[in-house]
Amino acid sequence: MQPAAAVAPLPATTSAPTAEVVLTVAHVSKSFGTNHVLQDFSLTLHRGENLVVLGRSGSGKSVLIKCIIGLLPIDAGTITVLGQDVATLGHAALDELRTKVGFLFQSNALYDSMTVRENLLFPLRRHWLAARRGQEEELVRQALADVGLPDTLDQMPAELSGGQRKRIALARTLILPPEIILYDEPTTGLDPITAREIDQLIRQVQQKYTTSALIISHDMNCVRLTATRVALLVEGRCYAEGTYEELRQRNDPTIHAFFE
Amino acid sequence: MFNSPFLAEIGGMTRFAGRFFREGFRPRYEWRELLSQCYVLGYQSLTLVGVTGFIMGLVLTLRLRPTMVQFGAESWIPTMVGLTIIREMAPIITALMVAGKVGSSIGAELSSLRVTEQIDAMEVSGTNPFKYLVVTRMLATTLMVPILNLLATGLGLAAAYLGVNLKGGTSLALFTHNILARLTFGDLLSAVVKTVFFGFAIGLIGCYKGYYATNGTEGVGRAANSAVVMASMMVFILDLLAVQVSNLLGLN
Known part of the structure; x- marks a missing residue:
């Protein structure tokens, strides 16, 4: 187990506007039949930051990162990862891109025969x-x-x-x-102590490998401990964006509901 | 009619087979996984197919004998049994045993990998899961079923020789001569060719059912079950087609 003291405190600044953009989601829409999961959703991820996408269960968070990695096709908009438009890449180019993007599945998806x-x-x-x-x-x-x-x-x-x-x-x-790691609900299903250890690990990895991370979560402790910036996904749209503290202090009832 | 699930299934499977030919013969080649699957799907079925072939040959001979004796055609037993085994019984029994053992295991394995996101994990690690999982298994069944058929045929004929000699006396030379005298190249060719198609169909159906499984663990059971049922049905349909094509080509 890793000691908590090994992890440096989170940066005080909210975002890194001058840092290189490594991932852009621009006006993305995705529907399953009449269920419009993402509607005109946009966000950007800068090099070296941990961006948490916060949303309720079933709000389309996992769909978003599966679209980013090319596991699901999008209906509209563009997703650019490390300068490449994911939708236009062929099999070989997509495989090459995926070697630079790590994906941690909610179910872990370890090969159980190995x-x-x-x-x-x-x-x-x-x-x-x-x-x-x-x-x-x-x-x-x-x-x-x-x-x-x-x-x-x-x-x-x-x-x-x-x-x-x-x-x-x-x-x-x-x-x-990887240059970017996508975490799909990394602490879901874990006991609180193990969940905190995973949160620390996420930060250690980010500091050691200077990766950028997009973390999907609805665990507020995970959000507080890992996020340099938080994007709130509500009804398929990016409802609000800011640091954990910034969002916590807003009076908007929709945002406030996550922090209660 | 044109929206029927049956036609959609046939269409989906045809596209799946098309993808196999499109992607299967381009690098990178998964030799290691292909060999591993040949071992798992082929070598580990040797006992099952061998024993079944042997019993089938023995039972067929013993059942046929009283009738043939009644008609005074005892000397025809090796020819009848031999040709039946080579042309029909061994290929069909082999294919059905493989459909039951291998078809279900492929369906269950791939569907488990699908519902536990292991196929997605392969994809995001930059591996083409279709080539790694599907192409190797389809090639393995296509290669192994003809080989298993040879084993079933050989043991079936050996059992027939044993069956003939249990209540009579026929030398091995005469037994062999009786079969070879009536056996044509067309018989052997159609038997080999149809087992290649049987193997391809078993691999295709097992992989298709498993690869597109949904609905969690329930989907795993359904994929394994429907893979066996559909592959077994397909073996008979292909056999019927093989008879017609053989007749058309004058191979019988």
Whole structure:
């Protein structure tokens, strides 16, 4: 387990307007039949920041990040990741882009027929670089050390606890060093203590790898501990944006309802 | 009529097969996973298919014998049993056993991967799950069913020889000669070709049902079940087509 003291405090500034934009969602709409999940939704993510998209269950948060990574097609608008329009990319270009974008699933989505080592080796072997040849074991050990579970190499996912599975899933995301990490409800289903450990881990990872993170959550503790900026998703639109403290102090009842 | 779920299913499966041919033969090739699937789907079915083929050959011979003796045609038993096994029984039994064992396991495995988001995880890690999971399994069944059929045929014929000799006496040379005298190249060709199609259909249906599974664990059961039912049906439909095509080509 990682000590809390190792994590630096969150930056005081709300956003980083001068920092490079790594992800842009512009006027995106997505519907499933008559259910309009996203309507003209927009946001930008800057390099090095943790942006939390906050919203109620079923508000379309998970749909948003699945659209960002290209798992779901959008109906209208554009999504630009690291300068590339996701909708226009072919299979090969999309696969290449995805090696720079990590995705932590809510269900962890660990390959349950493989050991932890094989889970971590899988993305490495799919993107075999000459520079990494012979270093795979070291990279696996390093990723496991980063998430505080160095002794689970030969265990199966089913033998691990929920929090450990979450950490292994994060290690698998880190093994191809990502520039952006998308977290889909990283603390849902975890006990409060483990959830806080995962929050700390998210911040440690962001500081160590200087990644940008888009975090989908409705866990207010997670939002408070991880967010440098918060975007509120209400009825398919970006209802409000600001730091945790800024949003908490607003008198708007819709926003206030999340902070009660 | 044109909106029927049945036609939608056929259309979906045809597109799925089209994607297999479009993507399956382009690099990158998943040799490692293909070999692993050949082992799992083929090698691990050897005992099942072998035992079934052996029993089928023995039962067929023992059942046929009294009738043939009644008509004084005992010497025709090797020819009749041999040709039946080579042309029909071994391919059909092999395909049905594989549909039951492998079709259901592919359907259940892929649907489990789908509902637990493991297929999505492969996709976001920059791996084409269709090539990695579907193409390898479809190729494995297409390659393995003809090989398993050879085993079922061989053991079926061995059992037939045993069955003939349980209540009579026929030398191996005469038994073999009786079969070969009536066996044509067309018989062998149609048997091999149709088992290739059987294997392809079993892989296609299992993968299609599993890959597009929905509704959580309920979907896993449904995918496994419908993969077996539909693959078994498809084996018979293809067999019927194979008879017609063989007749048209003058192979019978």
